[in-house]
Amino acid sequence: MLRLLGWLFGFGMFLALGGVAAGAVYLATVSAQLPDYTVLQDYQPPVTTRVHAADGTLLAEYARERRLFQPVETVPPLVVEAFLSAEDKDFFNHNGIAIDGVVRAVRDNVLARLDGNNAIQGGGSSITQQVAKNFLLTSEQTWDRKIQEAILALRIESTFTKNKILELYLNEIFLGLNSYGVAAAALNYFDKALYQLTLPEAAYIAALPKGPNNYHPFRRTEAAIERRNWVIDRMVENGYVSYEEASLAKQEPLNVIPRAAGSQLYSAEYFTEEVRRELAKLYGEDQLYGGGLSVRTTLEPRLQEYARRALMDGLIEFDRGRGFRGPVASVEIGEDWGLAVAAIEPLSDVPEWQLAVVLEVGNNEARIGLRPDDDVDGAVATSRIEGVLSGPEIRWVSQAVQNILNVGDVVYVSQVPGKDGIYTLEQVPEIEGALVAMDPRTGRVLAMVGGFSFAESEFNRATQALRQPGSSFKPIVYAAALDNGYTPASVVLDAPVEVRMGDGSVWRPENYSQEFFGPQTLRRGIERSRNVMTVRLARDIGMPLIADYAQLFGIYDNMQPVLAMALGAGETTALRMTAAYATIANGGRKIVPTLIDRIQDRYGATVFRHDQRLCDGCASQDWHGQGEPRIVDNRPQVLDPMTAYQITSMMEGVVQRGTGTAARALNRPVAGKTGTTNDYKDAWFVGFTPELAVGVYVGYDQPRSMGSSSTGGGMAVPIFTDFMANALQGKPATPFNVPAGMSTAWINPSTGVKAFEGEAAIAEAFKPGTGPNLMTSVIGLDVQAFDAIQREQMMQQQYGGSFRTTRPSGGGTFLDPSLSAPQSLVD
Numbered sequence: 132m133l134r135l136l137g138w139l140f141g142f143g144m145f146l147a148l149g150g151v152a153a154g155a156v157y158l159a160t161v162s163a164q165l166p167d168y169t170v171l172q173d174y175q176p177p178v179t180t181r182v183h184a185a186d187g188t189l190l191a192e193y194a195r196e197r198r199l200f201q202p203v204e205t206v207p208p209l210v211v212e213a214f215l216s217a218e219d220k221d222f223f224n225h226n227g228i229a230i231d232g233v234v235r236a237v238r239d240n241v242l243a244r245l246d247g248n249n250a251i252q253g254g255g256s257s258i259t260q261q262v263a264k265n266f267l268l269t270s271e272q273t274w275d276r277k278i279q280e281a282i283l284a285l286r287i288e289s290t291f292t293k294n295k296i297l298e299l300y301l302n303e304i305f306l307g308l309n310s311y312g313v314a315a316a317a318l319n320y321f322d323k324a325l326y327q328l329t330l331p332e333a334a335y336i337a338a339l340p341k342g343p344n345n346y347h348p349f350r351r352t353e354a355a356i357e358r359r360n361w362v363i364d365r366m367v368e369n370g371y372v373s374y375e376e377a378s379l380a381k382q383e384p385l386n387v388i389p390r391a392a393g394s395q396l397y398s399a400e401y402f403t404e405e406v407r408r409e410l411a412k413l414y415g416e417d418q419l420y421g422g423g424l425s426v427r428t429t430l431e432p433r434l435q436e437y438a439r440r441a442l443m444d445g446l447i448e449f450d451r452g453r454g455f456r457g458p459v460a461s462v463e464i465g466e467d468w469g470l471a472v473a474a475i476e477p478l479s480d481v482p483e484w485q486l487a488v489v490l491e492v493g494n495n496e497a498r499i500g501l502r503p504d505d506d507v508d509g510a511v512a513t514s515r516i517e518g519v520l521s522g523p524e525i526r527w528v529s530q531a532v533q534n535i536l537n538v539g540d541v542v543y544v545s546q547v548p549g550k551d552g553i554y555t556l557e558q559v560p561e562i563e564g565a566l567v568a569m570d571p572r573t574g575r576v577l578a579m580v581g582g583f584s585f586a587e588s589e590f591n592r593a594t595q596a597l598r599q600p601g602s603s604f605k606p607i608v609y610a611a612a613l614d615n616g617y618t619p620a621s622v623v624l625d626a627p628v629e630v631r632m633g634d635g636s637v638w639r640p641e642n643y644s645q646e647f648f649g650p651q652t653l654r655r656g657i658e659r660s661r662n663v664m665t666v667r668l669a670r671d672i673g674m675p676l677i678a679d680y681a682q683l684f685g686i687y688d689n690m691q692p693v694l695a696m697a698l699g700a701g702e703t704t705a706l707r708m709t710a711a712y713a714t715i716a717n718g719g720r721k722i723v724p725t726l727i728d729r730i731q732d733r734y735g736a737t738v739f740r741h742d743q744r745l746c747d748g749c750a751s752q753d754w755h756g757q758g759e760p761r762i763v764d765n766r767p768q769v770l771d772p773m774t775a776y777q778i779t780s781m782m783e784g785v786v787q788r789g790t791g792t793a794a795r796a797l798n799r800p801v802a803g804k805t806g807t808t809n810d811y812k813d814a815w816f817v818g819f820t821p822e823l824a825v826g827v828y829v830g831y832d833q834p835r836s837m838g839s840s841s842t843g844g845g846m847a848v849p850i851f852t853d854f855m856a857n858a859l860q861g862k863p864a865t866p867f868n869v870p871a872g873m874s875t876a877w878i879n880p881s882t883g884v885k886a887f888e889g890e891a892a893i894a895e896a897f898k899p900g901t902g903p904n905l906m907t908s909v910i911g912l913d914v915q916a917f918d919a920i921q922r923e924q925m926m927q928q929q930y931g932g933s934f935r936t937t938r939p940s941g942g943g944t945f946l947d948p949s950l951s952a953p954q955s956l957v958d
Contacts (some may be wrong), residue, residue: 172291174266176200176303178423178733179315182406184430185577185728189395191403193410195420197319198311200733203298207326209371210313213337214301216365219258223293227259227284258300259284261340265303306336307343308389320348322390330372331380334362335387348387349508355385388507397480398439401581401591402430406726413730413739423733428726429575429741434568437857438578442566443481445829445850446583449837450560451527458540459559462488469503473511475541477502478586484543484557487518492538495522495531499544499554517552520544524555559583562837564829564847565592566854567709571716571824573742574724576706590832597702598830602660602790603806603815603843604686604699606778607711609657609665611680612672613774619654619781619895620883620903623664623671630666630694640666640698643807643842652883654781654895658789660805662698669697683769684711685722699806708817709826715778716802716819718868719770772870773898779867780896782818791816793848797855799864805843810836816847821865823858827851869896876903 179194215222256264263283287296302312310316316336317325323332338346338358346355360381367377396403406428410419418424462471472488486502497520503512522532524547536542543557560583568578581591590596613619625648630638640662642648647663656664669677674692681690686703690696710724730739748760782802786794790805794816803818812834817826827847830837837846876885877892885903886892895903 174299175733176311177421180410180419180422180424180426182403182426182428184396184399184428184432184435186432188432190399190428190430191395191407193407193420194309196311197309197315198302199314199318200302200423201312201314201325203294203301205325206301206313207328207333209330210301210325210328210333210336211297212366212369212371213333213362214258214313214340216369216371217334217337217362218261218340220365220369222258222297225257227288228257228281256280257284259287259296262296262300262303263287266299304340305343306339307347319390320387322388329380329383330363330366330376331359331383332386334366334380335359335385338362348385352385359385396432396435397482398436398580399430399432400480400585400589401593402428402435402576402579402726404585404589405579405581405591405594409727410730424738425731425733425735426727427729427731429570429577429728430579430726431577434578434858435580437854438566438568438580441850441854441857442564442580442827443583444853445827445846446560446562446564447558449562449829449841449846450558453561455528455530455535455556455558456561458489458536458542459486460541461537461539462541464488464490464539468500469515470511472500472502472541473505475502477543478559478584480584480586481543484545486541487520487544487554489520489536489538489540489542490517492533492536495533496520497532497536499542501544518544518546518554519552520554520556521547524550524553528556559587561831562829563588563592563832564827564850565596565705566828566850567593567705567826568854568858569709569713569722569724569824569826571713571722571819571821574710574713574722575728575741576724576726577823579706579726588832592828592832593705595704596828596832597704598813598828598834599699599701599808600686600703600708600815600817601699601806601808601813601843602662602665603708603804603817604681604697604701605657605660605665606715606782606804607680607684607686608669608677608697609653609781610715610770610774610778611677612653612668613777614680614771615672615676617653617668617672618897618901619652619777620878620897621653622650622883623653623656623668625649625651625656625661625664628663628666628670638695650882652878652880654784654893655880657778657781657804658784660785660790665697666694669694683721684714686711699808705826705828708815708828709824712803712817712819712826713824714769715775715782716821716824717775718772718870719768719775720764721767721769723766771898773873773896776867776870776873777896777898783867784893786818790842790844791818791848793844794818794852794855796852797859799859800866801855802867803848803851805848807842807844811838811841812836814841814843814846816843816851818851820855820859821867822862823855825851825854827854872899873897874899874902878903 176198177194177196178198178200179192181189182191182193184190260280263280302314305311306313306316308316308319310319313336314325316339317323317328320336321328321332328336335355338355338361341358345351346358348355363372363377363380366372367374406426407419410424410426414422414424460475462475465471468488468490472486475486477486478484487499489497490500491498499518499520501516501518503514503516506512520532525532528535543559544554545557547553547555563582565582566578566580567576569576579593581593582588625642627639627647632638642662643660648661651661651664653668655661656668674694674696677697678690678692681687686707687701690701706724710722713722714720725741727739728741729737732738743765745763745765746760747763748757751757779802782804783800785791785804786801791803794801794803799820801818801820803816806815807813813828813830814837815826815828819825827850829846829850873896875894875896878884878895879886879890880893881891883904897903
């Protein structure tokens with residue numbers, strides 16, 4: 132018997148040793164396949180990039196996984212307690228494996244086997260095991276993976292602190308609605324920061340790791356509330372909250388308010404999209420959507436709203452003059468008209484308007500049903516609101532309502548102010564445009580609108596639309612002349628000129644009025660936008676010089692040096708034109724426009740700063756009686772400051788006496804220039820005050836004529852004026868700075884010579900060493916033209932000045948076979 136017992140004992144020991152050996156081999160095999168867990172020390176999860184306005188307003192967020200990294204020290208205790216209660220109550224006490232969880236998991240798996248279910252049952256994983264799985268392993272349900280998870284958990288616990296493990300977990304866990312980590316979940320579910328969460332809100336987020344779709348706030352509301360309340364009960368058991376607090380919390384609804392993605396400021400979509408493109412170009416898509424960049428832009432929300440409103444109003448006013456084009460759509464009116472109109476998506480960035488369906492028409496009015504809003508869960512709201520579309524309130528349509536609308540037509544409407552339930556008809560304009568507002572001292576873009584509606588068209592007319600600037604380019608020609616020997620009182624002949632083209636054809640530029648006015652000062656030429664004078668001036672100073680200036684000002688990268696370009700025949704953008712005028716406004720310092728002030732990485736280190744000026748004395752550690760730090764402007768000087776003031780003064784005349792007189796309503800110093808291209812396809816006004824430089828462009832996306840008299844002065848200047856009136860409201864009128872050393876003389880505006888007592892006169896600024904002439908010297912004056920002028924003067928004397936020769940004979944002929952055929956431009 133003893134021998135038998137000894138044999139059995141030996142056999143058992145052999146089996147045990149064999150089992151141990153087999154287990155060791157198995158563990159060694161499994162361990163050999165484990166990933167390197169030490170990478171967690173330097174792990175950088177993809178983090179949402181956030182874009183802010185200049186005042187800190189959140190503009191947009193960009194992420195593939197919406198995650199905001201939250202250091203564990205800043206996570207509120209309430210949130211930590213909720214997650215510990217839901218996932219691992221003994222987290223701070225075990226060594227990586229929760230024994231009670233393992234026992235529970237073994238029990239569940241054994242019971243499942245007895246029922247014939249061979250699938251591995253979930254549960255039992257500690258927070259540390261979940262970190263191992265989420266960061267280092269796959270989600271496959273196998274015994275090998277579970278054992279690898281346990282081994283990694285033990286190793287992680289021996290290497291990292293509990294707080295580090297908890298930080299990794301709380302920032303990595305997927306919680307639904309594309310939310311990764313607790314900070315993102317708080318924003319996406321409740322539009323709150325973590326510290327603002329209430330007990331029921333924190334408990335609901337802690338309920339989600341087991342399966343966000345199983346506890347979806349709208350599709351599975353009852354299950355979500357039940358799971359949330361279970362978490363609250365566990366928090367009571369663990370002593371984190373009182374029974375009374377829990378009872379009140381469990382009575383609360385979920386109160387989930389999903390946070391909208393994309394731009395958070397409805398008027399700034401074009402701006403934020405331009406910033407997104409710039410970030411992608413600077414850092415690449417991976418950094419943009421996962422680098423956790425913090426971007427402070429130049430946008431001023433108040434100015435942005437003014438810019439949007441001014442451009443919209445201008446486009447709408449023009450479009451209304453072209454009549455009503457018809458409804459947005461037509462639908463069948465069934466038992467529920469609300470569902471029919473709800474199927475049509477409105478323009479999300481035009482909240483002033485609503486879609487409505489016509490329910491009944493007659494007697495110059497229509498009964499309409501307003502498109503119902505979507506509930507927070509995305510379903511169509513059950514409420515149905517009706518109103519009246521009143522014919523007398525649609526003043527821009529000459530026909531009766533019943534003649535332009537039918538039952539089932541879907542149109543845009545807006546409520547008539549002060550008249551409840553009464554609406555007027557709206558229409559999305561075909562005409563488009565852009566407005567750019569810039570700080571002329573720094574190039575910071577304070578506002579940008581790239582079209583009527585970003586929701587309708589994402590094409591940014593401020594930065595992407597290449598259009599001919601027309602006469603708004605002329606100040607660059609005149610600035611080049613002033614920088615090279617001319618004065619504002621220099622006289623250029625306004626008389627016919629011919630340019631022989633390489634193909635033998637002849638280009639005869641004309642003025643907008645199709646008249647010629649003889650000798651004119653440079654000031655008069657820019658104020659009245661004389662095309663022929665500009666061509667003569669450009670020919671005299673040379674187009675290669677003008678091309679150099681255009682490149683220095685950033686309007687063109689490589690301008691073709693042909694005479695037609697002097698009239699704005701090249702293509703550029705509203706942003707570039709505004710930056711060029713800002714260069715003039717700030718005294719000739721090179722302006723590089725920017726939408727971004729500063730970019731910080733996820734750790735707060737500045738990786739980009741637009742302002743590259745030097746600060747002399749800013750690095751001093753302490754004070755030893757030295758003066759204040761001094762900002763050194765190291766930007767290149769591309770225009771003489773005196774020239775900049777001269778051209779600014781001349782463009783003030785454009786507003787006071789020329790083609791931009793509508794801007795006089797601002798009652799402050801304003802300089803600018805209009806532009807209208809051939810056949811009225813493009814209308815421009817670019818102008819500035821000492822505080823703001825603003826460019827306005829109006830035209831069709833597929834260029835076509837906007838109609839006779841659709842000029843920069845008639846279309847773009849009113850938009851500019853509307854914006855400036857709001858943007859500068861309450862600010863004192865500031866005169867333009869006159870550089871030291873300049874002299875002022877009174878000039879006869881007709882002849883350019885020094886004015887005598889009793890004559891019409893205008894104050895003109897001159898550089899040192901220059902001054903008014905005592906007799907007229909005319910640039911471009913030939914014998915035939917001089918004879919014509921003499922004849923005109925004789926006729927004026929004979930007929931009392933009421934006679935004008937509109938097309939005097941003569942004019943130079945300039946042969947240059949290298950010129951390509953230019954386009955004739957106006958204004």
